[in-house]
Amino acid sequence: MSKFVILDRDGVINEDSDAYIKSPDEWLPIPGSLEAIALLTQQGYRTVVLTNQSGIARGLFDLSTLDRIHDKMRAAVEATGGRIDDVFVCPHGPEDGCACRKPKPGLFHAFAEKYKVDLKTVPAIGDSFRDIQAAQAAGAQPILVETGKGARTLARYPNLDIPIFPTLYAAVQYILFEAR
Numbered sequence: 001m002s003k004f005v006i007l008d009r010d011g012v013i014n015e016d017s018d019a020y021i022k023s024p025d026e027w028l029p030i031p032g033s034l035e036a037i038a039l040l041t042q043q044g045y046r047t048v049v050l051t052n053q054s055g056i057a058r059g060l061f062d063l064s065t066l067d068r069i070h071d072k073m074r075a076a077v078e079a080t081g082g083r084i085d086d087v088f089v090c091p092h093g094p095e096d097g098c099a100c101r102k103p104k105p106g107l108f109h110a111f112a113e114k115y116k117v118d119l120k121t122v123p124a125i126g127d128s129f130r131d132i133q134a135a136q137a138a139g140a141q142p143i144l145v146e147t148g149k150g151a152r153t154l155a156r157y158p159n160l161d162i163p164i165f166p167t168l169y170a171a172v173q174y175i176l177f178e179a180r
């Protein structure tokens with residue numbers, strides 16, 4: 001039985017921007033995040049990314065640019081000894097009423113269906129409140145990191161009853177410790 005970890009992208013793996021990540025050049029890894037994914041891979045975990053990319057619907061970048069951003073992300077992770085097994089994207093905007101834009105759980109359901117996984121066994125690491133909401137709606141195990149928008153999330157919701165860590169690396173160490 002494969003062990004999975006779900007990661008949000010912007011603000012967890014790479015630096016986020018209020019102006020969106022619109023090109024491969026704007027995609028910059030958060031210090032320690034590539035090493036955190038490598039640690040998961042080396043410990044036998046499969047890593048999937050679930051990400052809102054409303055920049056597509058907003059016309060800020062197109063799907064081929066998003067593919068090039070993800071090519072850069074995968075290459076950077078692999079160069080550090082890790083692997084990203086899959087990426088699930090919501091390309092829609094807030095007004096599109098789709099089922100896949102977090103905080104809705106549609107991306108989680110698409111992942112669980114494709115890999116035949118029981119989501120209650122899967123940690124889901126994010127920086128935004130909507131990441132936590134989507135994980136809870138899907139029955140996964142939400143974890144907040146304070147990178148990206150995480151510090152803002154924690155300031156706005158100081159009483160979150162979920163594991164909270166300063167970085168992805170710290171969150172991965174917690175996951176590995178809990179699983180021993």
Ligand SMILES: O=P(O)(O)OC[C@@H](O)[C@H]1O[C@@H](OP(=O)(O)O)[C@@H](O)[C@@H](O)[C@@H]1O
Nearest residue numbers: 008009010017018020021051052053054
């Ligand atoms: O954190 P993930 O899900 O990987 O991606 C978030 C991005 O799609 C963008 O999501 C936007 O939210 P709106 O989509 O405009 O509400 C803003 O928060 C941007 O700053 C952010 O870069």
Ligand SMILES: [Mg+2]
Nearest residue numbers: 008010011127
């Ligand atoms: Mg994020």
Ligand SMILES: [Zn+2]
Nearest residue numbers: 090092098100
């Ligand atoms: Zn969507």
